[in-house]
Amino acid sequence: MAEQEPGPLAARNSAGFEAPAAMTADPVVLAPLHGRLHVLLTRRDTPPQVGRWALPGGFMNPEERAEETAQRKLTEKTGVGAVYLEQLQTYAEPGRDPRGWIPAIAYLALIDATVLRDESSARWFAVEELPEPLAFDHARIVRDGVERLRGKVWYSNIAVGLLPETFTMPQARRVYEAIGGVRHEASNFRRELEQSGLVRSTGEVVKGVPGRPAALYEFVSRQPAWSLRRSRQPALLARIAVAGEPRDSLPPASSAV
Amino acid sequence: MAEQEPGPLAARNSAGFEAPAAMTADPVVLAPLHGRLHVLLTRRDTPPQVGRWALPGGFMNPEERAEETAQRKLTEKTGVGAVYLEQLQTYAEPGRDPRGWIPAIAYLALIDATVLRDESSARWFAVEELPEPLAFDHARIVRDGVERLRGKVWYSNIAVGLLPETFTMPQARRVYEAIGGVRHEASNFRRELEQSGLVRSTGEVVKGVPGRPAALYEFVSRQPAWSLRRSRQPALLARIAVAGEPRDSLPPASSAV
DNA sequence: TAAATAGTGTCTTTAAGACATTATCGC
DNA sequence: GCGATAATGTCTTAAAGACACTATTTA
Numbered sequence: 001m002a003e004q005e006p007g008p009l010a011a012r013n014s015a016g017f018e019a020p021a022a023m024t025a026d027p028v029v030l031a032p033l034h035g036r037l038h039v040l041l042t043r044r045d046t047p048p049q050v051g052r053w054a055l056p057g058g059f060m061n062p063e064e065r066a067e068e069t070a071q072r073k074l075t076e077k078t079g080v081g082a083v084y085l086e087q088l089q090t091y092a093e094p095g096r097d098p099r100g101w102i103p104a105i106a107y108l109a110l111i112d113a114t115v116l117r118d119e120s121s122a123r124w125f126a127v128e129e130l131p132e133p134l135a136f137d138h139a140r141i142v143r144d145g146v147e148r149l150r151g152k153v154w155y156s157n158i159a160v161g162l163l164p165e166t167f168t169m170p171q172a173r174r175v176y177e178a179i180g181g182v183r184h185e186a187s188n189f190r191r192e193l194e195q196s197g198l199v200r201s202t203g204e205v206v207k208g209v210p211g212r213p214a215a216l217y218e219f220v221s222r223q224p225a226w227s228l229r230r231s232r233q234p235a236l237l238a239r240i241a242v243a244g245e246p247r248d249s250l251p252p253a254s255s256a257v
Numbered sequence: 258m259a260e261q262e263p264g265p266l267a268a269r270n271s272a273g274f275e276a277p278a279a280m281t282a283d284p285v286v287l288a289p290l291h292g293r294l295h296v297l298l299t300r301r302d303t304p305p306q307v308g309r310w311a312l313p314g315g316f317m318n319p320e321e322r323a324e325e326t327a328q329r330k331l332t333e334k335t336g337v338g339a340v341y342l343e344q345l346q347t348y349a350e351p352g353r354d355p356r357g358w359i360p361a362i363a364y365l366a367l368i369d370a371t372v373l374r375d376e377s378s379a380r381w382f383a384v385e386e387l388p389e390p391l392a393f394d395h396a397r398i399v400r401d402g403v404e405r406l407r408g409k410v411w412y413s414n415i416a417v418g419l420l421p422e423t424f425t426m427p428q429a430r431r432v433y434e435a436i437g438g439v440r441h442e443a444s445n446f447r448r449e450l451e452q453s454g455l456v457r458s459t460g461e462v463v464k465g466v467p468g469r470p471a472a473l474y475e476f477v478s479r480q481p482a483w484s485l486r487r488s489r490q491p492a493l494l495a496r497i498a499v500a501g502e503p504r505d506s507l508p509p510a511s512s513a514v
Numbered sequence: 515t516a517a518a519t520a521g522t523g524t525c526t527t528t529a530a531g532a533c534a535t536t537a538t539c540g541c
Numbered sequence: 542g543c544g545a546t547a548a549t550g551t552c553t554t555a556a557a558g559a560c561a562c563t564a565t566t567t568a
Binding site for chain 3: 187205
């Protein structure tokens with residue numbers, strides 16, 4: 001490890017042991033912007049590391065759940081609430097914060113795409129072009145957040161927060177492309193997203209723009225949800241009619257269909 | 258939230274704010290045993306909740322990384338080190354610990370299958386038959402750990418720690434079946450695991466047992482690794498020879514092949 | 515009618531479930 | 542040889558990449 005001075009902030013509990021000096025909740029707020037994935041950062045205006053860009057997080061208190069802290073800090077910085085928030089990871093390496101023993105619980109946050117706007121001291125940065133250096137270990141935390149989002153986007157409705165109430169297939173496709181940093185063939189994208197069961201057509205169409213009008217879709221659920229089909233369903237197999245005794249000492253398969 | 262008494266343990270930092278009273282690292286140690294997935298628990302012998310079964314974790318200190326604490330506690334309880342350890346999640350709900358504000362960083366841990374043995378006060382429990390109630394919120398933590406393991410087992414070499422240095426296909430299959438709680442058709446299992454690129458044949462076979470001798474395999478890497486192929490590789494597509502201008506404002510696709 | 519954009523259909527390859535068949539051991 | 546177990550081969554269905562084609566709007 002790096003040599004570590006005690007730092008200005010320390011704490012001791014009533015049993016006499018050293019305790020964490022504090023704990024922070026730090027949201028990694030991601031959103032597609034101009035076709036690319038961006039992260040929301042604020043410039044530090046109090047020591048240490050004044051002037052560096054950092055995640056818009058802050059200190060927790062004992063009465064608040066960590067999500068609530070992250071949510072609150074986010075609202076303070078952007079004026080809107082997150083529509084999606086999930087715990088990412090906790091960073092507790094000794095020396096990660098020069099002030100002392102201060103673990104950080106990081107969150108992955110997505111905010112409503114319709115309220116993307118510059119606000120106060122916060123700014124959006126393309127995740128591939130972060131300013132250097134970021135405060136503390138925040139560069140690594142951002143990396144972890146991007147990775148998580150990219151891994152989850154196909155099998156969950158996590159993109160709910162990145163699309164308006166209703167949206168068209170091409171619109172959704174551009175968001176998915178920005179998140180993943182990849183291209184999707186239009187007709188295949190439509191097929192996959194429709195078959196995922198995560199969205200449903202509203203029956204309405206968009207008017208007033210050149211070209212064939214696009215059908216509008218909405219998410220079946222706006223609560224966190226995962227697409228079901230992970231493996232193919234059994235083909236035409238002749239189901240065991242006899243009371244087949246298990247070959248091994250396994251309980252009957254209880255796959256979550 | 259639930260009403261919360263302050264609890265006997267409290268801390269305050271040098272800036273005058275309340276700080277976490279302590280922080281724990283709690284490993285969820287999983288292993289297949291008798292064909293089913295088990296978790297290692299210890300009986301609490303100090304207040305609070307004396308007598309309840311709990312995860313074999315303990316308090317962190319400022320000089321130690323959280324993984325190290327989890328690893329150390331695990332060794333103290335089982336006599337062996339974890340061969341796999343990854344952060345699961347952090348539990349910081351107010352009131353989760355009656356002693357005070359004590360967040361827990363949970364780890365998913367797997368130990369070497371060849372050293373599974375009862376030891377000290379620790380005992381193995383089938384994850385579907387946990388004693389009730391577990392200490393604190395440990396039942397939920399165990400559930401989260403099992404879910405994580407089951408989700409990852411196919412696309413990573415996480416099972417490294419649950420199999421000996423070299424192993425046969427039927428042996429690996431039984432471990433995967435125990436983890437997932439499902440059955441796998443033997444020949445399909447072989448095909449999938451071989452194609453995953455995670456294992457490789459050693460060229461040797463097992464002797465001295467009835468039946469056709471089984472070929473021995475080993476993991477290509479014992480470091481945490483993920484299977485590559487997540488989507489099929491492009492078929493026979495006529496690659497763009499011209500400098501095709503992108504249709505949208507997207508950068509050229511940089512899919513991680 | 516032309517340009518632009520959305521949507522449909524289908525050819526192809528790969529992944530994967532099911533299961534019959536073959537191989538090789540100990541006794 | 543027989544029972545036991547491992548390994549191979551293959552038939553089938555579904556998922557998914559590629560791309561030609563059709564449909565519907567605005568200007």
